[in-house]
Amino acid sequence: MADRDRVLIAPSILSADFTRLADAVAMMEAAGADWIHVDVMDGHFVPNLTIGPPVVKALKRITELPLDVHLMISNADETLEWYLDAGADGLTVHAEATHHLHRALQTIRAAGRIAGVSLNPATPVEAIREVLGEADLVLVMSVNPGFGGQAFIPRAVEKTAGLAELADSEGTDVLIQVDGGINTETAPMVASVGARCLVAGNAVFSEPDPAGAIARIRAAAEAAL
Numbered sequence: 593m594a595d596r597d598r599v600l601i602a603p604s605i606l607s608a609d610f611t612r613l614a615d616a617v618a619m620m621e622a623a624g625a626d627w628i629h630v631d632v633m634d635g636h637f638v639p640n641l642t643i644g645p646p647v648v649k650a651l652k653r654i655t656e657l658p659l660d661v662h663l664m665i666s667n668a669d670e671t672l673e674w675y676l677d678a679g680a681d682g683l684t685v686h687a688e689a690t691h692h693l694h695r696a697l698q699t700i701r702a703a704g705r706i707a708g709v710s711l712n713p714a715t716p717v718e719a720i721r722e723v724l725g726e727a728d729l730v731l732v733m734s735v736n737p738g739f740g741g742q743a744f745i746p747r748a749v750e751k752t753a754g755l756a757e758l759a760d761s762e763g764t765d766v767l768i769q770v771d772g773g774i775n776t777e778t779a780p781m782v783a784s785v786g787a788r789c790l791v792a793g794n795a796v797f798s799e800p801d802p803a804g805a806i807a808r809i810r811a812a813a814e815a816a817l
Contacts, residue, residue: 599779599813600789601806602627602660604771605651606642606740607793613647616797617655623803624810627660627682629771629791632675634665637689638738645671645678652679660791662710662771664737665689672696676703684708684731684769687719697726708769712737713745717755724764729789730755734782735772740793744773749781756786779809780816787813 603625608616617628630648635641651659658681665671668685669692675683676699683700687709690696700707708729709720713736720730732755734748752770759766770782771791779790792809799805 596788597814597817598788599783599810599817600626600767601796601810602629602769602789602791603796603802603806604629604631604740604791604793606631607797613651614654617651617657619802620796621655621657623796623806625657625796625806627658627789628655630659630661630680632661632663632665633738634667637666637686638664640738645674648675648678648680658682658706660684660706662708662731664710669696672699676700676705680705682706682708682729684710684729686710686712686737688712688715693720694723694726697723701726701728706767710737710771711751711755713748713751717751717758721758721762724759724762724766727764727766729767729769730759731769731771731791732782732787733772734770734774734778737772742773744775744778748772749785752782752787753785759786774809776808776812779813783813784816 633640633642661680662684697707706728710731735742769789770787774792775795
């Protein structure tokens, strides 16, 4: 499913003004975003608490962009159906927090949605070898999950390259996504080694011209392909 010649940009609403989420999503649509990245945090798996299914459902009513829902929660096995029912177009679960990863990915795919698996910085890509065939997307965390605005972890570049090699060796065409510290400097670093979907938060929402910010990140990444 990965387009080797195009990089998708998925702005993370974690960096948006939560009192004006509808306006933030509309702004991202107008700015040329490909997906809307929705960070769900439970205060257990990560040290932060954000949103849940009601907000995902509300967002689904106001945008036609795919909702890329990232479950940073400890009970994804039990709550997958909540987010599928709420309208998530893609669901990404963490390898470290999902007890039955193969089953979870199959459940997401069976619902006709994009099935993703995420890896924390300390988790090696080898940890998901056995489920690569069930995944449509693999998310490489280039910061420790839980908060926006963190600095990019340089080793994520090597890890992304290793994931691309593993996917090729397994004959799978997964979409590689990178999340954390993405900007015009780091985007080409990960795009050059296989990433084709980039999650950007502060680098987009902190700019007075979000459309220009998205365009610059995309151009920097695609120039490195």
